[in-house]
Amino acid sequence: MLDPSFLRKLDRLSLITRRAMRGELQGERRSPRRGASVEFADFRPYASGDDIRQIDWNLYARAERFYLKLFVAEEELNLHLLIDTSASMDWGEPNKLRYAQQLAAALGYIALSNLDRVSVHAIGTGSAQSLSGVRGKRGAIPLFNFMQNLQAGGTTQLAQRCRQYVMNVRNPGPLLLCSDLLDPNWREALTALTTRPFEVTVMHILAPQELNPELEGEFKLNDAEGGPSIEVSADSSLLERYRANLAAWQREVESYCNGRNMTYVAIDTALPVEELVISQLRSRRVVR
Known part of the structure; x- marks a missing residue:
């Protein structure tokens, strides 16, 4: 799934979370609970x-009252990876x-390297395909095997599946949705x-041929998910309108995400996965 040199770079990264979240086992993340660690959190009577x-x-010597020291508990994070496997993704x-698959594998590996739990x-x-709760670097093999065996097919039912x-889900946490969002019900x-924390x-994953199609002449466009075919006469004017509509749609999705405190990342598959993770996702504060 991933080049060994890329994996070594991923070992130095971690996922960024905006708030502490509860986990099940001891890990390397801040928890909203108080526990035993070296990092002071607060006092209580x-x-x-x-x-x-x-x-x-x-503190007793100064206040003449008894107070307990509370420390930050460190717990695992639960990373959720949702991958769109509808026919349009293939x-x-x-x-x-x-x-x-490669992007989700990379982000899942980062979580596993930090003793976090990963579900895909x-x-x-088709029939539900899930991998639940792998943890630690030993979970990388089942994670990569699961990713590699995913196959696309059928129509998009994004809203229903989400x-x-x-x-x-029992334990919410960071959730990464990998999809082309080619579903009228994406909102x-x-x-x-x-609806959960x-x-x-x-x-938002799109191919170069979708972002900047190079077509000229008469074409019949077939819907990969069984919708009606469309006959088009491709010229510079049509392609210009297409690109303008596509850019407007991407801005709409980004605005929709921003209004709901989601992080939106527009992705062109021409950009290598390694460059996306190491550079762009760092700048977007998804990893560090």
Whole structure:
């Protein structure tokens, strides 16, 4: 899935979260709970039954009241990777689904390297494809195997699949959606992700042939997901209108995400995955 030299670079990265989130096991992330670590969090008054070893005697000498020291608990993060596997993703050069697989594998590996937990769910119309709760670097092999075996097919049901996923998740956390968003209900899909306390990053993946098509003459365009065919006469005027409409749509999606505290990343599959992760996702504060 990923070049060994790229993996070594990923070992030095971590995912950025805007707020502390609860996990299940000890890890390397801030938790909203208080626990035992080296990082001080706050004081609270002593109550009967508290551990007297946590009393701050220096503060007692000044205030003549007992206070406990509270420290930041460190817990694992739960990363959720949603990958659109509808038929429209199996298109373009470089292929959009292949790109999404490598991108999700890279981000999942970063989480595993930091002792976080990773779950992957394929959003398609076929039977549910999920990988739940792998943790640690030993989880990289099942993660990569799962990614490599994903196949595209069927029509997009983005909103329905997103609603189903968020309803069944036990531990929300950072969520990365990899999709071309070629679904008329993309707004409903993104809104569904906001019904739980996820930190959502939308990876809007499009191929160069979609961003800047080079067509001239008469064509019949077939819908990869079974919709009606369209006959077009491609000339410079038509292509100019197409690019303007596409740019307007991308701005609309970005504005929709910004209004709901989501991170939006427009992606051209012509950009190598390594460059996207190491450079652009760093600048967008997705990884550091």
